[in-house]
Amino acid sequence: MLALFRVDPPATRSREAKCQHAGMSVDGYRAMTSALRDFLDLVATAGPGADVDALTTDLRRWTDRLAPHRVDESRRVFGERFDLPDRGQTMTPLFVPRLVTTVRAEGVARFGEYFLGSNGAAHGGAVPLLFDEVLGHVVLARGLRARTAYLHTEYRAITPIGRDLTVRARVDRVSGRKLFLTAELSDGDAVCAESEALFVELRDGAP
Numbered sequence: 001m002l003a004l005f006r007v008d009p010p011a012t013r014s015r016e017a018k019c020q021h022a023g024m025s026v027d028g029y030r031a032m033t034s035a036l037r038d039f040l041d042l043v044a045t046a047g048p049g050a051d052v053d054a055l056t057t058d059l060r061r062w063t064d065r066l067a068p069h070r071v072d073e074s075r076r077v078f079g080e081r082f083d084l085p086d087r088g089q090t091m092t093p094l095f096v097p098r099l100v101t102t103v104r105a106e107g108v109a110r111f112g113e114y115f116l117g118s119n120g121a122a123h124g125g126a127v128p129l130l131f132d133e134v135l136g137h138v139v140l141a142r143g144l145r146a147r148t149a150y151l152h153t154e155y156r157a158i159t160p161i162g163r164d165l166t167v168r169a170r171v172d173r174v175s176g177r178k179l180f181l182t183a184e185l186s187d188g189d190a191v192c193a194e195s196e197a198l199f200v201e202l203r204d205g206a207p
């Protein structure tokens with residue numbers, strides 16, 4: 001999981017600068033992570049006939065191409081593209097925000113095949129991953145540096161793979177540095193999962 005950082009104009013500028021420095025256009029980076037999501041979904045769905053040896057050779061070649069570009073965390077782009085709906089990362093299920101305010105967030109979520117647990121249901125660990133992401137949007141919109149202290153998830157029904165789902169999150173209560181939030185994931189009228197979380201605003205100097 002990631003720590004949250006204040007989103008303000010200087011931070012945004014530095015993120016844009018990171019991409020320019022890396023020679024990555026806005027559209028180019030978006031297309032790359034989208035292609036990577038598609039690839040991961042297809043890896044997950046591949047049957048025994050897939051040409052695994054050739055793919056492994058190709059993948060190894062791409063890995064070797066990327067290896068010299070490794071940079072320290074402060075200069076990385078993955079997950080730092082706050083101008084893109086998925087932050088330019090593939091670690092979490094897709095979340096496309098429709099609305100993000102300081103008190104709530106709402107959007108469309110989709111679990112690709114990559115997140116399958118079994119029998120059409122998303123992996124149980126992927127559901128809180130989505131909630132943490134969505135709640136993170138609300139906390140970030142408040143301009144806070146905060147971290148998840150707990151995230152309790154109740155699984156009400158299976159979370160289906162490959163469908164557009166609705167996810168909603170809200171701030172229920174604030175007490176000093178503590179933010180109590182709740183979130184809900186639904187498939188049409190059916191609630192798939194609910195979550196209660198505590199985010200704690202970091203003390204000055206906390207890593």
Ligand SMILES: CCCCCCCCCCCCCC(=O)SCCNC(=O)CCNC(=O)[C@H](O)C(C)(C)COP(=O)(O)OP(=O)(O)OC[C@H]1O[C@@H](n2cnc3c(N)ncnc32)[C@H](O)[C@@H]1OP(=O)(O)O
Pocket residue numbers: 001002003004007082087132133134136137140146147148149150176177178198200201202203
């Ligand atoms: C443009 C928009 C883009 C949006 C992008 C979105 C990006 C999304 C990115 C994804 C986002 C992902 C985000 C992530 O995933 S963040 C990564 C996952 N989380 C962590 O790694 C956190 C690890 N833990 C810590 O760092 C510390 O323990 C924290 C910072 C949480 C508190 O340590 P700190 O030393 O600061 O505080 P304190 O210990 O004095 O406690 C303070 C108060 O809190 C209460 N308390 C603490 N813990 C618990 C607990 N477990 N249950 C109940 N209560 C708890 C405590 O009793 C006390 O209450 P009170 O006595 O004051 O009443």
